[in-house]
Amino acid sequence: MSRDSCTFRRLPMLSLRGQEAIQEVRRITESFFWEIVGVEDPDQLRRQTKQDSVRVALIDLRGGMQAAMGWLPAFCREFPYLQLVAIIEKAQADNPAHASFLHAYFFDFCFAPIEPTRLTFSIGHAWTMARVADLHAANEAACGVDAVGASELIGQSEAMQAVRRQVHRYAGNHLPVLITGPTGTGKELAARSIHHQSERADEPFVAVNCGALSPNLIQSELFGHEKGAFTGASKRRTGWVEQAHGGTLFLDEIGDLPMDVQVNLLRFLQQGEIQRVGGETTVSVDARIIAATHVDLGRAVLDGTFREDLLFRLDVLPLEMPALADxxxxxxxxxxxxxxxxxxxxxxxxxxxxxxxxxxxxxxxxxxxxxxxxxxxxxxxxxxxxxxxxxxxxxxxxxxxxxxxxxxxxxxxxxxxxxxxxxxxxxxxxxxxxxxxxxxxxxxxxxxxxxxxxxx
The missing domain is CATH 1.10.8.60 (Helicase, Ruva Protein; domain 3)
Incomplete structure (x- = not known):
């Protein structure tokens, strides 16, 4: 198939290793209709992303991990829907701080030397996930809600119409929402719909999978840390809660949070304040909390693995996602x-x-x-x-x-x-x-x- 007979999807690749690395990826991906555009620095990547409305970006972290840990968090806040795929050396993933960074900011990563099948699968899957949030005009009219965010929830069944009505109703206030339902039913899409239809739509939507956070770094990941708070803390880091200031914080699999972290989250819900790891002062944060879980939190309370007072704070506006079979x-x-x-x-x-x-x-x-x-x-x-x-x-x-x-x-x-x-x-x-x-x-x-x- 010739280049002119199909649509190529533009994908910027940031690499500090020069044109040789970019040409290698270009050879692998061209037959899958990806057009690789090489960029040399974060500013050029930012311009390319804005110019072409990019959905997926490839970042070569070989030799550039530490630098990326500095600039990438702000970049991701600017482009919250951009899916990132990394190329790394296997030794880099053995570093706990690097592993946590990769999990926090990247959809997927591939080890060098690059395995073509793995790379093309990662890029294609990232592209699909970026497109899942595309809106369908036919669904927007189902409940008479605005176009942005409503039609992510596809389906005309009574169950989904009820979900969309609740989403629209919940978007009109700032109270916490607890989304329940089986795994794979679209709980994050529902959370994004609430955010998109709310007054916070232009502010950050920060999604955190609580079950995937590193046990050793979970406090730092959520609430941030000050410079020197622990070994490797070379500068202040803004946590997920603070990054959601003005917008919405989505806590997926909330039932997996350790008890000590639940205490800090409860304090934030009660007082609107957090304290960074190693910090001596509190920081005021205005972020709406939407939590999700596929487990019975009431049972978790009885089992002693979830705080009852935190459940009361989270379960203000309940939303249950129906199983696909229903x-x-x-x-x-x-x-x-x-x-x-x-x-x-x-x-x-x-x-x-x-x-x-x-x-x-x-x-x-x-x-x-x-x-x-x-x-x-x-x-x-x-x-x-x-x-x-x-x-x-x-x-x-x-x-x-x-x-x-x-x-x-x-x-x-x-x-x-x-x-x-x-x-x-x-x-x-x-x-x-x-x-x-x-x-x-x-x-x-x-x-x-x-x-x-x-x-x-």
Whole structure:
């Protein structure tokens, strides 16, 4: 395929190692339709990012780790939605401070010597994650909310319409929000939607995965430290809480915070103040807290691993994200969205799902929720021979995997499966689906309600 026959995605690469390193990456990525633009310093990277509305940047940290630890935090605050991929030496990752820095600011990293498959996967995945937050105009009108932030939450099911209504309502104040729900249901997207629709939309949105913070550095990561506070603290560092000043701090997997850190977080929620590690004075911070967890914090309180007073402070405005299996036809809308995103990511023509796959997707349990859907679709696109994507591993959910199903239960499953497949084959046309099943429209509507299916 010639360069002129496809769309190249521009990706700036900051490297202090000269054109040789840039040419190496360019050779690897060009066949995947990435256009690598070499930049020589952070200021040039900043200009390139602004000029081309860049979504992903590649930073070569070989020999430049210490310098990056100085300038990158401010850069990331300026471009909070930019996904960064690093190239590093294996020895650099063995340094705890370096490892913490990489985890805090980079979507992914690749070791040198560069492995082409690993690099292209990291860049493509980072691109996809940057595009997940793209807004869809059709969804913005669902609840009559503003365009920015609302349509990140795709789906027209009653469950998602209720979520969008709550998001819109919660955006109008500054109270803490606690988002619960299974892993992979889009809790961070909901948090971003609240932020985008709030008065703080132009201020920072700082997302922190509490379960991934280094136990030895967690206080410093959240609340910052003063110069000389501990070995290696060569200068003052602003923590995540302080970086969110004026905006929103999203604390994902809040249940994984150690008890001593919970005390400091509670103090911040009560008084609006923090104290940096090694500091003697307090710092006032105005940041809205949105927390998320997939565990039962009430049970954690009983188990002694989570403070009850902190739970009371966080659980002011509750928001529960529904499992994908409870969202009916939303799974097909999400699948169509991600098919377009992933086909663009992989540089291939738009593909479609087979009717059998669409029918199976409606009845599959989706234990991994949206994250599982994304992974399966990406794999299906790569393995597809033509323009039709099939996911043969998607099977209807069996509530009990140990007991042999009764004949009545087996008939019910078969009935639900064939109805779902007929609806998919008919393109959601009730009359055509009823003709395929040789039943009346009235009977089909009754069966749809019986099996908790949906038809748009």
């Amino acid at each position: 969202r009916g036809a939303d799974v097909l809308e999400l699948a169509q969205h991600y098919l377009a995103v992933f086909c663009n990511e992989l540089g291939v023509k738009r593909k479609r799902l087979s009717p059998a796959t669409e029918a199976a997707m409606r009845t599959y349990a989706w234990p991994g929720n949206i994250r599982e859907l994304m992974n399966r679709l990406r794999r299906g696109i790569v393995l597809a021979d033509g323009q039709v994507v099939s996911l043969p591993e998607i099977k209807p959910h069996h509530e009990d995997h140990t007991d042999f199903p009764s004949l009545a239960r087996a008939r019910e499953r078969a009935e639900r499966q064939i109805i779902a497949e007929a609806i998919a084959r008919a393109g959601n046309n009730v009359t055509e689906a009823a003709r395929l099943l040789d039943v009346s429209r009235c009977t089909l509507h009754r069966l749809i309600r019986k099996h908790d299916l949906s038809i748009e």
